[in-house]
Amino acid sequence: MSQLTERMIRAARLDTTLYEEVEADRGAIGQAMAAVIVSSAAAGVGSFPAGGITALFLSLTGALAGWFLWAFIMYIIGTRLLPEPETKSDFGELLRTTGFASSPGVLRIVSALPLLGGIVSLIASAWMLVAMIVAVRQALDYSSTGRAIAVCVIGFIANAIAFFLIAVAPILLAGRAAGA
Numbered sequence: 001m002s003q004l005t006e007r008m009i010r011a012a013r014l015d016t017t018l019y020e021e022v023e024a025d026r027g028a029i030g031q032a033m034a035a036v037i038v039s040s041a042a043a044g045v046g047s048f049p050a051g052g053i054t055a056l057f058l059s060l061t062g063a064l065a066g067w068f069l070w071a072f073i074m075y076i077i078g079t080r081l082l083p084e085p086e087t088k089s090d091f092g093e094l095l096r097t098t099g100f101a102s103s104p105g106v107l108r109i110v111s112a113l114p115l116l117g118g119i120v121s122l123i124a125s126a127w128m129l130v131a132m133i134v135a136v137r138q139a140l141d142y143s144s145t146g147r148a149i150a151v152c153v154i155g156f157i158a159n160a161i162a163f164f165l166i167a168v169a170p171i172l173l174a175g176r177a178a179g180a
Contacts, residue, residue, distance in 0.1 A: 004031050011035070011100035014131060019138035022096045029092060032099025036067045039105030039128075046111030046121065063102070069162060071098045074155040078140040082151055086141045097135035104128050 007028075010018035022028040040063030044056035051058075071094040079089055104127035111121040129152070137148035 004034055007031060007100060008035050008038070008103040008106070011103040011131060011135075012127070014134050016134060016138055018100065019097045019135050022100055023089075023093045023139050025096070026092060028096050029099075032096045033064070036063055036099050036102045039063065039102040039108070042106045042109035043111065043121075046108045046117065049112045066159065066163065067099060067102065068095070070155055070159040071095045073158045073162070074098070074136055074151050077154050077158075078136060078142075078151045081154075082147055083140070084142050084144065084147065086143065089140050093139045094136070097139040098132060101131035101135040102128055104131055 007018060007022065011022075022032065037060060040059045041056070043063070044059030047055040047059065072091060075089065075091045075094045078094070079087060104124050107124040107127075108121050111117040113120075133145065133148045133152050136142070136151050137145055140148065140151070142148050
């Protein structure tokens with residue numbers, strides 16, 4: 001089994017030693033990016049029947065941009081606003097660990113299946129969130145899972161606001177200007 005596949009399986013199993021391993025492995029950034037791409041491609045393939053190639057493209061580009069932005073936001077929150085005394089981290093550590101946290105998302109490839117697809121996609125999304133919490137806890141050297149949850153929730157909200165301002169607001173404003 002390839003190292004990437006083995007690491008993605010361990011990440012999906014919420015293996016804390018995997019998250020510590022990729023946190024320390026500066027060379028794992030390419031694998032972390034590959035994990036994000038594989039996961040988002042699975043989601044894109046799952047939504048292909050409804051959205052076609054556009055859905056696949058948006059899934060890939062959105063996932064990469066979202067991963068980068070969310071990791072950066074969580075880095076700032078986790079190291080500047082909510083650090084523990086033991087917290088010592090850098091942006092690369094957050095990128096590597098959170099990239100692997102997307103591993104359970106490969107299950108979203110079945111999202112186009114009636115009924116089952118929606119359930120599996122929901123489970124995969126929840127699983128990815130739990131993996132994200134584990135990844136953040138390990139990367140920020142937290143002893144408290146609650147603090148890692150807080151960083152993820154605050155980071156998610158900030159990421160959603162940033163996404164709205166960057167991607168949605170300009171479209172809405174352009175539509176409003178065209179209608180004026």
